[in-house]
Amino acid sequence: xxxxxxxxxxxxxxxxxxxxxxxxxxxxxxIRMTDGGECIVSVKSKVVQRAQESxxxxxxxxxxxxxxxxxxxxxxxxxxxTLLLQSFPFKCLHLTSRYSYKLYIDxxxxxxxxxxxxxxxxxxxxxxxxxxxxxxxxxxxxxxIEELPTFSDDWDDSKLLxxxxxxxxxPPILITIGVVGSNILLDPSTEEEQVLDNAIIAGFADDAVxxxxxxxxxxxxxxxxxxxxxxxxxxxxxxxxxNKYCGALFKxxxxxxxxxxxxxxxxxx
Amino acid sequence: MSDRRRITAPGNTYFxxxxxxxxxxxxxxxxxxxxxxxxxxxxxxxxxxxxxYLEVDKFIIQAQVFGPRxxxxxxxxxxxxSVECKFLxxxxxxxxxxxxxxGLEHRIASFVETCLVLSxxxxxYPKSTIDVxxxxxxxxxxxxxxxKIQRLTAWIVNxxxxxxxxxxxxxxxxxxCGQTLVGDEGTLKVDxxxxxxxxxxxxxxxxxxxxxxxxxxxxxxxTTDYSxxxxxxxxxxxxxRSNINSYLLQDQ
Numbered sequence: 001x002x003x004x005x006x007x008x009x010x011x012x013x014x015x016x017x018x019x020x021x022x023x024x025x026x027x028x029x030x031i032r033m034t035d036g037g038e039c040i041v042s043v044k045s046k047v048v049q050r051a052q053e054s055x056x057x058x059x060x061x062x063x064x065x066x067x068x069x070x071x072x073x074x075x076x077x078x079x080x081x082t083l084l085l086q087s088f089p090f091k092c093l094h095l096t097s098r099y100s101y102k103l104y105i106d107x108x109x110x111x112x113x114x115x116x117x118x119x120x121x122x123x124x125x126x127x128x129x130x131x132x133x134x135x136x137x138x139x140x141x142x143x144x145i146e147e148l149p150t151f152s153d154d155w156d157d158s159k160l161l162x163x164x165x166x167x168x169x170x171p172p173i174l175i176t177i178g179v180v181g182s183n184i185l186l187d188p189s190t191e192e193e194q195v196l197d198n199a200i201i202a203g204f205a206d207d208a209v210x211x212x213x214x215x216x217x218x219x220x221x222x223x224x225x226x227x228x229x230x231x232x233x234x235x236x237x238x239x240x241x242x243n244k245y246c247g248a249l250f251k252x253x254x255x256x257x258x259x260x261x262x263x264x265x266x267x268x269x
Numbered sequence: 270m271s272d273r274r275r276i277t278a279p280g281n282t283y284f285x286x287x288x289x290x291x292x293x294x295x296x297x298x299x300x301x302x303x304x305x306x307x308x309x310x311x312x313x314x315x316x317x318x319x320x321x322y323l324e325v326d327k328f329i330i331q332a333q334v335f336g337p338r339x340x341x342x343x344x345x346x347x348x349x350x351s352v353e354c355k356f357l358x359x360x361x362x363x364x365x366x367x368x369x370x371x372g373l374e375h376r377i378a379s380f381v382e383t384c385l386v387l388s389x390x391x392x393x394y395p396k397s398t399i400d401v402x403x404x405x406x407x408x409x410x411x412x413x414x415x416x417k418i419q420r421l422t423a424w425i426v427n428x429x430x431x432x433x434x435x436x437x438x439x440x441x442x443x444x445x446c447g448q449t450l451v452g453d454e455g456t457l458k459v460d461x462x463x464x465x466x467x468x469x470x471x472x473x474x475x476x477x478x479x480x481x482x483x484x485x486x487x488x489x490x491x492t493t494d495y496s497x498x499x500x501x502x503x504x505x506x507x508x509x510r511s512n513i514n515s516y517l518l519q520d521q
Contacts, residue, residue, distance in 0.1 A: 074375035081372075082415070082486060200483070211466065213485040213495070216383055225347065229387050229472075229479030236496060 001183045004191050010245040012187040015122070017253075019130040019260050027131025027161070031123045035113040035190055039120055041105060041127040047095065047149060048102040056093050056102050057084050061120060063109040075216075076117050079174060079201060080107070080124065082212050087172035087205035092164040096142045099149050101133060113190040114176075115218045117201055121174035122253065128171045129257055131161040172205035175246055176218070177238045179230060184238050186245065193218040197228040200238050207247045209239045304447070304460040304505050307424070309516055311435040319436025323428035329407035330425055332432035337397035348394030350385050354378040354403040354425070361412030373413060377422050378403070380482055384426055384446070384471045387481040390439040399438060401429060419467040419486060420460065423448035426471050426482065427509055434517060442473035444481055445513060447505025449498045451489070457497060459505045464488070468498030474510045478503055 001009065015031050022028035027043035050056070061077040062068070084105075093101045105127070107120045134151035135158060142149075152158075162169035177200040178188035188196060199218045203210040213235075217227050307325040314320035319334035337348055354377045381403065389399065403425055405413075413421065426446035434443060450458045451466035466489040471482030480503075485495060 069375075071375055071379050074372050075379055078372040078376050086486075086488060209495075211486045211489055213483065214380075215480070215483040216379070217386065227387060229476070229481045230483065231477075231480065232496075232499065235480070235483065235499070239495060 003185065003189075005189060009184060010186050010241055012249065013189060017123075017126055017256050017260065019126050019257055020132075026133060027127045027129075029123050029126035029130060031119060031126070033113075033119060037112040037114065037116060037119050038110040039107060039112075039116065039123045040110065041107045041120070041123040043127045043131045044104045044106070045101045045131070045133055046104070047099055049098055050094075050100045051098070053100075053102060055085060056090055056100055057081070057088060057105065058102070059084065059105045059107070059124075061107045061109070063116065064111060076120060079117065079212055079214070080121060083121075083172050083174060083203045083205075083210075084124075086212075087203060087210050089165070089167055089169060089171075091167065092161055092169055094165075095136055095149050096138075096140050096147075098142050098146070103128075103131075114188065114193055115199070117174050118176045118187060122249075125171050125173050125250075125253055126257060129160075129162055129169070129254070132158040133161055133164065134158050170205065170250055172203050172210060173246075173249070175202050175204050175209075175242055176200075177202060177242065178218070179234045179238065182234075184234065184241050186241065188218070195226050197226060198230050198234075200230075200235065202239065202242055204242060204246045204249075207243075209242045209246075213239075301456070301458040301461065302501075302504075304508055307427075307512075309428070309431060309513070311431050317432075317436075319432045319434070319438070321428050321432040321435060323424055323431075325424050327407060327409050328405070328421055328424055330421075330428045331404045331406055332425070332429040333402045333404075334399065334429075334432045334436040334438065335402070336399035336436070337394040337438065338400070340396060340398045344396055346395050347391040348389070348397040348399055349391070350382055350389060350399050350401065352378045352382040352385065352401045352403065352429075354381065354405070356405040356408070356413065360405060360408045373418055377418070377425060380422055380469075380471075380484055381426055381429055384444045384482040385429070385433065387479075388430075388440045388442060388444045388473060389433065390441060393439050401432070403429060415486065416464055416467075417462040419469040419484065420448050420450075420462040422446070422484070423460070423469055423471075423505075427513065431513060431516075442475040443510065443513060444471050444473055445506045445510040446471040446482065447502035447507075447509065449501040449505065451494050451498050453488075455494070457501045459501055466494050466498055468495070468502050470499050470502035470506060472503055472506045474507050478507075 017031045019029045025042040026045045030040045032038045059081045109116045138150040178185040178196040179198045202213045309323050311321040314333050317333040321332050323330045354374045423446040430443045449468045450461045467487045469484040473479045
């Protein structure tokens with residue numbers, strides 16, 4: 001099988017990323033794709049009492065040119081929220097026995113050519129990995145004596161969210177998988193999406209495919225003549241392909257963050 | 270002497286039992302491997318081209334199909350399908366403002382649309398639209414959340430398929446849907462809601478079990494869970510299909 005841009009079945013498209021450029025946010029990232037897709041994600045935090053909050057993460061997605069109640073926007077928001085609520089390491093957000101950080105993740109898709117769920121998810125990963133939170137200076141045990149958490153005034157003391165706990169911090173991501181006949185493609189391009197038999201969106205966390213796993217039509221119009229059903233084998237092979245190769249994606253993104261930190265010039269252009 | 274300021278009812282009135290406890294009990298299921306008993310009927314909305322009504326446990330679902338209806342504008346060589354799902358405002362759900370469709374309603378509508386687009390022979394209906402409206406009339410007392418949505422969606426797909434048949438729209442096969450819960454201890458429970466891995470699979474049984482809808486959510490322990498849960502959901506979809514077949518044959 002040859003893909004139009006000569007990628008291997010498991011190969012993702014090239015992307016350009018920049019992190020930590022929004023001064024008013026705790027974390028931010030931008031990804032630009034070669035097909036013109038662009039997404040900016042901002043992560044902001046707030047100190048909350050855990051007992052009073054149902055979720056410690058709130059996600060909002062905005063796609064340029066689409067209404068907030070459109071199917072595309074609500075589906076991406078639903079899938080991203082479900083993924084993060086199921087697989088995010090919430091222990092990192094705990095401040096004291098009563099208080100936690102709550103994260104507000106705002107995603108803006110400025111332009112997109114292909115289905116933007118992976119673009120939004122990868123940008124969210126980068127923004128979360130580069131999120132900095134102020135250093136807690138008060139006691140962490142407030143079980144007996146209730147005390148409001150206080151923080152260091154010096155932003156240089158701030159800690160990366162990734163370093164807030166001993167466990168390895170890897171936010172989950174969403175992968176787009178295309179199925180054409182017996183072929184499985186990771187990260188299909190716009191042209192590939194128009195001829196796919198079917199597509200699967202799968203979560204990936206802790207080096208394995210995780211939920212949500214859903215199928216959908218990625219073509220521009222809902223009456224895509226190519227759209228066909230899936231068989232069990234295609235689903236199993238898609239999960240196996242993701243399990244085999246998507247771990248490398250985390251390494252590539254982490255390397256990208258390291259390179260970006262060496263190249264801080266305050267500009268995103 | 271009666272109070273003349275009040276508008277009193279005639280003498281032969283009776284008090285409606287609003288809010289009174291419903292004494293009818295559902296028969297317990299034989300095992301975790303069989304779907305719940307359900308009540309299904311069709312052709313209940315006269316001005317719709319097709320409609321159906323389904324009751325299963327505490328869920329009450331109604332589906333209406335309007336179409337194929339002509340559309341204005343440029344020529345399209347295939348029909349298009351639109352699906353709208355709405356919970357009645359008395360059903361509580363997470364993050365809904367009841368003005369627009371909530372995230373859950375959108376997700377259900379989009380899943381049903383994916384299933385229907387694959388089953389309806391859209392080439393037969395050029396420049397037409399088929400509009401499907403799904404109303405969830407009742408659900409559990411504590412509302413709808415992520416742990417129940419898969420099971421509800423499975424029955425919504427089954428109900429909608431019958432409404433499509435009732436409308437006379439040509440289909441490749443009737444889509445039926447099955448749902449399985451994989452509990453934390455790894456046990457498979459068919460047609461049950463709860464915490465754990467939820468697998469929802471919609472198939473066309475007469476077309477070699479072609480999978481038209483797949484939705485897995487909740488916590489999972491590995492790839493084996495996915496395969497087992499899918500296989501179990503497909504079995505449920507087949508059982509539901511044979512029930513729908515017998516209903517449609519009786520209905521003729």
